[in-house]
Amino acid sequence: MGRPKEFDVEEALSSAMNVFWSQGFKAASLSDLTTSMEISKSSFYETFGSKHDLFLSTIDYYIRTATAQVSGAAHVDAPAHKIIRTLFERAVQRMVDPKSRRGCYLNNCAVEVSLYNELASKRFATGMSIMEEAFLKLVERGKREGAITMAHNSRALARYLVSSLNGILVMGKAQSDKESLYEVVNVTMDALK
Amino acid sequence: MGRPKEFDVEEALSSAMNVFWSQGFKAASLSDLTTSMEISKSSFYETFGSKHDLFLSTIDYYIRTATAQVSGAAHVDAPAHKIIRTLFERAVQRMVDPKSRRGCYLNNCAVEVSLYNELASKRFATGMSIMEEAFLKLVERGKREGAITMAHNSRALARYLVSSLNGILVMGKAQSDKESLYEVVNVTMDALK
């Protein structure tokens, strides 16, 4: 019944997210968005409601996809502390590559709009706590494996890791020198011992 | 000769910075700025050139004032590692207070405009390296005082501290719980031992 959608909503969301990620919410015009999403203005409003609605949807999309990666890594068959290190090293690699030096989408969104946008900042908090839970499981496993210190409780260490990861993503914007960032990772990881 | 300026340029810069800090560059309208700065549109363009010029000036202003605080703390007569902890605790206090939960101005600016603004991102890098130098001196002193580990070179530790401080400022936006943030500070500081 009726003509089917010609574009994939998830793909369009991904494109839109990349536009917001690169330009910010305010700076991204509707024209920028529809061009990148490869849909017409009419389809845009029909499917996504408004620029602001779309923005919130891209945050949900990011939480759905990006945090799934971190959570997924927790199930890899390797020592927990190695998985943690790998997650940090991947972050460094992303910040070193000019094409992906955009930091964390959630952080960027929080900076730009959380101040005047309740809905967006709630999503930011949600994303962070998902990250925290993922790290928490890894830390607990690391303790059982005897590779992580008992000097701090697991949740404190998990929060420390989320915080540190964000710090590295911020630093990467100013200091894209690979070795410097790896040094920071080394010090950060040593705190777990 | 001629009528003297009636407003203080530094004060106006401070007001403008607060507007940008709270709303972001794009979202801050000229009307918002002139209202907060308490000058007319004509005086605005006469003195500050353009919105963008003013923006860059506020970044310089921030670097001039805020990093001076950190650098100044280095000369306090107290054990270096205690000074470092105090700096972190002050950051936590700022993030816990709803009125000052705005993170680091440099970071916010970098997130919003660094992607399409060379001049702003250079300033961001400058600010970060000033912070790094301040922490470097503290770390070196802390080592001489025997309170900081020799396991890592001083510059790596200084970078680690800058990174961690930024991480805490980011986390504070999602997690404003005081105790959680203090826990992160504790773990962070333990890495120096």
Next chain:
DNA sequence: TCGTTATTGGACGGATCAGTCCGATACTCT
């Protein structure tokens, strides 16, 4: 008093913006 500079407020231009609406067309199922 006179020249110089600072300040103001408002009018104005040119551009861009988000969002609405409509007519034409294309696709799919019954």
Next chain:
DNA sequence: AGAGTATCGGACTGATCCGTCCAATAACGA
């Protein structure tokens, strides 16, 4: 063939934006 939906492009609205310009006024020094 016909009903139902998707898509498109473009015209349009109303608002907002940054920035320019100008005439009037106010404060200073000589």
